[in-house]
Amino acid sequence: MARVTPADLPVRDRLLHAASTLFAERGFAETSIREIVEAAGVTKGGLYHYFDSKDALLSAIHDRMLTMQIARMNTIADATDLSLTERLHAIFADVVETSIANLDDAMVFFQSMHLLAPEHQARVRAERRRYHERLRDLVAEGQQTGEFRDDIPAALVIHYHFGALHRLGTWYRPDGRLTAEQVGEHFAELLVRSLAPSNT
Amino acid sequence: MARVTPADLPVRDRLLHAASTLFAERGFAETSIREIVEAAGVTKGGLYHYFDSKDALLSAIHDRMLTMQIARMNTIADATDLSLTERLHAIFADVVETSIANLDDAMVFFQSMHLLAPEHQARVRAERRRYHERLRDLVAEGQQTGEFRDDIPAALVIHYHFGALHRLGTWYRPDGRLTAEQVGEHFAELLVRSLAPSNT
Amino acid sequence: MARVTPADLPVRDRLLHAASTLFAERGFAETSIREIVEAAGVTKGGLYHYFDSKDALLSAIHDRMLTMQIARMNTIADATDLSLTERLHAIFADVVETSIANLDDAMVFFQSMHLLAPEHQARVRAERRRYHERLRDLVAEGQQTGEFRDDIPAALVIHYHFGALHRLGTWYRPDGRLTAEQVGEHFAELLVRSLAPSNT
Amino acid sequence: MARVTPADLPVRDRLLHAASTLFAERGFAETSIREIVEAAGVTKGGLYHYFDSKDALLSAIHDRMLTMQIARMNTIADATDLSLTERLHAIFADVVETSIANLDDAMVFFQSMHLLAPEHQARVRAERRRYHERLRDLVAEGQQTGEFRDDIPAALVIHYHFGALHRLGTWYRPDGRLTAEQVGEHFAELLVRSLAPSNT
DNA sequence: AATGAATGAGTCTTCATTCAT
DNA sequence: GATGAATGAAGACTCATTCAT
Numbered sequence: 100m101a102r103v104t105p106a107d108l109p110v111r112d113r114l115l116h117a118a119s120t121l122f123a124e125r126g127f128a129e130t131s132i133r134e135i136v137e138a139a140g141v142t143k144g145g146l147y148h149y150f151d152s153k154d155a156l157l158s159a160i161h162d163r164m165l166t167m168q169i170a171r172m173n174t175i176a177d178a179t180d181l182s183l184t185e186r187l188h189a190i191f192a193d194v195v196e197t198s199i200a201n202l203d204d205a206m207v208f209f210q211s212m213h214l215l216a217p218e219h220q221a222r223v224r225a226e227r228r229r230y231h232e233r234l235r236d237l238v239a240e241g242q243q244t245g246e247f248r249d250d251i252p253a254a255l256v257i258h259y260h261f262g263a264l265h266r267l268g269t270w271y272r273p274d275g276r277l278t279a280e281q282v283g284e285h286f287a288e289l290l291v292r293s294l295a296p297s298n299t
Numbered sequence: 300m301a302r303v304t305p306a307d308l309p310v311r312d313r314l315l316h317a318a319s320t321l322f323a324e325r326g327f328a329e330t331s332i333r334e335i336v337e338a339a340g341v342t343k344g345g346l347y348h349y350f351d352s353k354d355a356l357l358s359a360i361h362d363r364m365l366t367m368q369i370a371r372m373n374t375i376a377d378a379t380d381l382s383l384t385e386r387l388h389a390i391f392a393d394v395v396e397t398s399i400a401n402l403d404d405a406m407v408f409f410q411s412m413h414l415l416a417p418e419h420q421a422r423v424r425a426e427r428r429r430y431h432e433r434l435r436d437l438v439a440e441g442q443q444t445g446e447f448r449d450d451i452p453a454a455l456v457i458h459y460h461f462g463a464l465h466r467l468g469t470w471y472r473p474d475g476r477l478t479a480e481q482v483g484e485h486f487a488e489l490l491v492r493s494l495a496p497s498n499t
Numbered sequence: 500m501a502r503v504t505p506a507d508l509p510v511r512d513r514l515l516h517a518a519s520t521l522f523a524e525r526g527f528a529e530t531s532i533r534e535i536v537e538a539a540g541v542t543k544g545g546l547y548h549y550f551d552s553k554d555a556l557l558s559a560i561h562d563r564m565l566t567m568q569i570a571r572m573n574t575i576a577d578a579t580d581l582s583l584t585e586r587l588h589a590i591f592a593d594v595v596e597t598s599i600a601n602l603d604d605a606m607v608f609f610q611s612m613h614l615l616a617p618e619h620q621a622r623v624r625a626e627r628r629r630y631h632e633r634l635r636d637l638v639a640e641g642q643q644t645g646e647f648r649d650d651i652p653a654a655l656v657i658h659y660h661f662g663a664l665h666r667l668g669t670w671y672r673p674d675g676r677l678t679a680e681q682v683g684e685h686f687a688e689l690l691v692r693s694l695a696p697s698n699t
Numbered sequence: 700m701a702r703v704t705p706a707d708l709p710v711r712d713r714l715l716h717a718a719s720t721l722f723a724e725r726g727f728a729e730t731s732i733r734e735i736v737e738a739a740g741v742t743k744g745g746l747y748h749y750f751d752s753k754d755a756l757l758s759a760i761h762d763r764m765l766t767m768q769i770a771r772m773n774t775i776a777d778a779t780d781l782s783l784t785e786r787l788h789a790i791f792a793d794v795v796e797t798s799i800a801n802l803d804d805a806m807v808f809f810q811s812m813h814l815l816a817p818e819h820q821a822r823v824r825a826e827r828r829r830y831h832e833r834l835r836d837l838v839a840e841g842q843q844t845g846e847f848r849d850d851i852p853a854a855l856v857i858h859y860h861f862g863a864l865h866r867l868g869t870w871y872r873p874d875g876r877l878t879a880e881q882v883g884e885h886f887a888e889l890l891v892r893s894l895a896p897s898n899t
Numbered sequence: 900a901a902t903g904a905a906t907g908a909g910t911c912t913t914c915a916t917t918c919a920t
Numbered sequence: 921g922a923t924g925a926a927t928g929a930a931g932a933c934t935c936a937t938t939c940a941t
Contacts, residue, residue: 110921126413128328132915143916144923153915210410213326248492251485255477258470259489263462270458277455285451289459292448293493310904332932343933344906353932510925526813528728532911543912544927553911610810613726648892651885655877658870659889662863670858677855685851689859692848693893710900732936743937744902753936902941910934917927 111149113139115163118156123203123268127157127211154216157207161215161223164201164208168194169230176233183241184291190234191260191290192283198267199279206268231257238294247294260290311349313339315363318356323403323468327357327411354416357407361415361423364401364408368394369430376433383441384491390434391460391490392483398467399479406468431457438494447494460490511549513539515563518556523603523668527557527611554616557607561615561623564601564608568594569630576633583641584691590634591660591690592683598667599679606668631657638694647694660690711749713739715763718756723803723868727757727811754816757807761815761823764801764808768794769830776833783841784891790834791860791890792883798867799879806868831857838894847894860890 108116117138121130132153136146150156175181175190198205215223235257241247263286271282308316317338321330332353336346350356375390398405415423435457441447463486471482508516517538521530532553536546550556575590598605615623635657641647663686671682708716717738721730732753736746750756775781775790798805815823835857841847863886871882 126328128326129414131913133913142923144918145921147916148921214329251488252477255482255485256489258466259463259486262464262466263459266458266462266465277452282455285455286459288451289456289493292495292497293489295492295495297492298498331930333930342906344908344935345904347933348904348906526728528726529814531909533909542927544914544929545925547912548925548927614729651888652877655882655885656889658866659863659886662866663859664862666858666862666865677852682855685855686859688851689856689893692895692897693889695892695895697892698898731934733934742902744939745900747937748900902939904939906936906938908935911932913931914929915927918923918925920923920925 110139110141110145114141114146114149114156115159119160119203119207122157122160122211123206127153127207127214154214154219157211158215158219160204160207161212161219164204165223165226167197169226171197172230172233176237183237183244183246184294187234187237187241187294188287188291190237191264192280192287195264195267195283195286196279198264199271199273199282202268202271202273209265209268231261241294245296248296256294260286260293263289310339310341310345314341314346314349314356315359319360319403319407322357322360322411323406327353327407327414354414354419357411358415358419360404360407361412361419364404365423365426367397367401369426371397372430372433376437383437383444383446384494387434387437387441387494388487388491390437391464392487395464395467395483395486396479398464399471399473399482402468402471402473409465409468431461441494445496448496456494460486460493463489510539510541510545514541514546514549514556515559519560519603519607522557522560522611523606527553527607527614554614554619557611558615558619560604560607561612561619564604565623565626567597567601569626571597572630572633576637583637583644583646584694587634587637587641587694588687588691590637591664592687595664595667595683595686596679598664599671599673599682602668602671602673609665609668631661641694645696648696656694660686660693663689710739710741710745714741714746714749714756715759719760719803719807722757722760722811723806727753727807727814754814754819757811758815758819760804760807761812761819764804765823765826767797769826771797772830772833776837783837783844783846784894787834787837787841787894788887788891791864792880792887795864795867795883795886796879798864799871799873799882802868802871802873809865809868831861841894845896848896856894860886860893863889 114135118130118135121134121138124130132143132146135156136143139146146156150159171193172190175186175193178186178189181189212220212223212227231254235253238247238253238256242249242253267282271277277285314335318330318335321334321338324330332343332346335356336343339346346356350359371393372390375386375393378386378389381389412420412423412427431454435453438447438453438456442449442453467482471477477485514535518530518535521534521538524530532543532546535556536543539546546556550559571593572590575586575593578586578589581589612620612623612627631654635653638647638653638656642649642653667682671677677685714735718730718735721734721738724730732743732746735756736743739746746756750759771793772790775786775793778786778789781789812820812823812827831854835853838847838853838856842849842853867882871877877885
C-alpha cells in the first residue's frame with residue numbers, strides 16, 4: 100500500500116511521476132506496468148485510459164523535458180547583450196540546475212532516448228540535434244572571434260560537456276554537500292575555462 | 300543465419316563478442332539470449348555451457364574492461380617523473396583511446412554497472428571507486444601545489460570529465476572524421492585546460 | 500482441446516481440479532503447467548492470474564485437505580462420551596471415507612508434502628504433526644487404561660496405520676467392488692483389532 | 700568435491716549407489732544426471748557408458764530390490780512346517796528388516812514404480828502382483844481354516860499392511876530409538892493380531 | 900573406457916495489452 | 921471513467937542425451 104506518489108495530484112500526473120521515479124531508479128525495461136500502477140495508486144485499466152502504452156509514458160516524460168530545455172536555452176542564447184562566454188556559462192549552469200531540479204525526468208531523458216518508439220524517437224532526436232547545433236554554433240562563433248580556443252572542433256566540445264550533464268544522476272545526491280546552484284556554477288566554470296585560448 | 304561474429308574464434312570468445320556488440324547496441328535488458336546465440340552461431344545450450352547466466356556474460360565483459368583500465372591508469376599515475384598535468388593528460392588520453400578501441404565493451408561497462416548481480420556489482424563498484432579516488436587525489440595534489448585551480452572540488456572535477464568518457468559511444472563513429480588518438484588528445488586538452496588557474 | 504474438467508466451474512476451481520487430477524495421476528514434477536491449463540481450458544497467463552506459481556497450486560490443494568481433515572478429526576476426538584476404541588474406529592473410518600471421496604486431493608496431499616515450498620512445508624508439517632500427536636495420545640491413553648495392548652509404541656502404531664491410508668490411491672478404484680464406506684469400515688476394524696490386548 | 704559414495708566400489712556400483720541415495724532423498728524427477736555423476740565422482744560420459752538412460756538407472760534399482768524380495772518371500776512361504784500365522788509374521792518381519800537395511804533402494808522401489816519406462820513397468824508390476832497374490836492366498840487360506848478372521852477381503856488386508864511398509868522411509872531413522880528388528884517385530888505383530896478372529 | 904563440448908526440446912514464469920462489464 | 925480477468929507471445933534457463941576425440 101506504500102504510495103510513493105502524492106495522492107492529491109490528478110491521476111495522469113500521478114502516473115507520470117511514478118513512472119519517472121521508477122524508470123530513473125531501475126530503468127525502463129526493468130520497470131513493469133504493475134509497479135507503476137501500484138506506485139501511483141491506480142489500476143492497470145486506469146493507466147491505459149490515460150496512456151496508449153508503456154512507450155507513451157516514456158514519450159510523455161521526454162516531451163516534458165525537451166520542451167522545457169529548448170525554451171530555456173533559446174531564451175538565454177538570444178540574449179545578445181551578453182558575451183558568448185557569458186551566454187554559454189548561463190546556458191550550461193541553467194540546464195544543470197533544472198536537470199537537478201527534475202532529476203528523475205532528466206535521467207530518464209538522457210539515458211533512454213534509444214528506447215523510444217521509432218517515430219517518436221526520430222522527432223526527439225531531431226529536436227535534440229537542433230539544440231546541440233545551436234550551442235555548437237555559439238562555440239564556433241567564439242572560435243572565430245578569438246574568444247575561444249579554436250584547436251578543438253566545436254561539435255566535439257559540445258559532446259564533451261554534455262556528457263557530464265548526462266551522468267549527473269549517477270553521483271549527485273540532493274542531500275549531499277553541493278546545491279544545484281553550486282554544481283551548475285562549477286560545471287559552467289569548467290566549460291568556459293576549458294575553452295580559454297592558450298596564453299602564448 | 301547472419302553471423303555477425305568471426306567464425307574462427309573459440310566458442311566462448313564468439314559469445315562474449317556477440318554479447319558485447321548487442322548489449323552496446325540495444326542494451327542489456329533489450330537483448331535476448333536467443334539473439335546472442337544466433338549472432339554467435341551457437342545454440343542456447345552451448346551458451347549455458349560456458350556461462351552460468353546472462354548476468355555472468357555481463358560480468359565477464361565488465362571484468363575484462365576493469366582489469367585493463369586499472370592496470371593502464373596505475374602505470375601512468377606512477378610515472379612520477381611527469382608533472383601532474385602531464386600525467387592527467389596522459390591518463391585521460393589513454394583511457395579515451397582504449398575505450399574507443401574497445402568501444403562496445405566500454406559502453407557496456409560504463410552504462411550497465413547497475414545491472415550486475417549484487418555481489419559482483421559490489422566488487423566492481425569498489426574497484427571503480429578506487430580508480431576515481433586515485434585520479435581525484437592527483438587533482439587534489441595539483442590544487443595544493445597551485446598547478447590547478449582550487450575553487451572546484453576535485454571529486455566533482457573527476458565526475459565531470461568522466462561523464463564525457465561515458466557518453467563516447469553515443470556519438471563517436473569509427474568511420475568518422477576523428478581518429479581515436481585525436482579524440483583522446485582533444486579530451487585531455489579540455490580536461491587540463493579546464494583546471495588551469497585563473498590569470499588574475 | 501480435450502477438456503477433462505467441468506466447464507461451468509469458476510476458472511480458479513477448474514485449475515485446482517485439473518491440477519489435482521494430474522498431480523495425482525502422474526506426480527507433481529511430471530505434470531507441466533501446459534498440461535494443467537489445457538486440461539482446465541484456460542491459458543497460461545490465466546493460471547498465473549490466480550496462482551503465483553506451480554508451487555502455489557500445490558499449496559492450495561494441501562490447505563484444502565489439511566483444513567478439512569483436522570476439523571473432522573478434532574470433532575470426533577472430542578466426543579468423550581465414546582470409548583477410545585470407538586473414537587479411533589470412527590476417526591479412521593472417517594478419514595478413509597473422506598480421502599476416497601477426494602481421492603486426487605488426498606493422494607497429492609499424502610505423497611507430495613516434501614515438494615512444498617520450504618515455508619509452506621514447515622507449516623503443513625507442523626499441523627500434520629499435531630494431528631498425528633493427538634491420535635498417538637488417544638492410543639497411549641488406551642494403553643494406560645488397558646483398553647489397548649501396550650507392547651508397541653503408540654507413535655509407531657499411528658505411523659503404521661496411516662501408511663495404509665497414504666497408499667489408498669495406488670489400488671482403490673471408485674468403480675471397483677468396495678464402496679468408500681466399506682473400505683473405511685474394514686480399515687478401522689483392522690486398526691482396532693490390531694490393538695486388542697493379548698488374551699493371556 | 701564431496702563424494703557421498705564409497706570410492707573403492709566399481710564405477711557401475713558407485714553410480715547405482717549415488718542414484719539410489721539421491722532418488723530416495725529428493726525424488727527421481729528432482730535429481731539431475733549432473734548431481735548423480737558428481738556424487739559418484741564420475742563424468743557424464745562415464746554414466747552413459749554403463750547405463751543407457753536415466754530410466755535405466757531407475758530400472759536397475761528396481762530389479763535389485765524385486766529379485767531379493769521375491770526370493771526371500773518365497774523361501775519363507777514355502778516353509779510349510781510353520782503355521783500360516785507364523786509364516787505371515789516371518790515374511791512381514793523379514794521384508795520390513797530388509798527394507799530398512801536397504802532403505803534408499805526400498806523407498807525408490809516403493810514410491811517410483813509409476814516412473815519406470817512403460818515396458819519395464821509392465822514387467823515389474825506383473826511380478827509385484829504375483830508377490831501380493833501369493834501373500835493374499837496365504838491370508839485366504841487362513842480365513843478358510845478359521846485361523847484368521849474372514850470378514851475382510853484378503854486382498855484388502857494385504858494392501859492395508861503393505862501400505863505401512865511403503866511409508867517406512869518417511870519416519871524411520873537409522874539413528875532413532877528402534878532397531879530394524881524391533882520395527883519388523885512390531886509390524887508383524889500388528890499384522891497378525893489384526894487378523895485374529897473375534898472372541899465372541 | 901572415458902571425456903566434456905554441444906544440442907534442442909521443454910520448463911516455469913513475466914508482462915504489456917485488451918475487453919466485457 | 922475505471923475495473924480486473926484473461927490473453928499469448930516471449931523470456932531465461934535446465935536437462936537428458938549424443939558424439940568426436
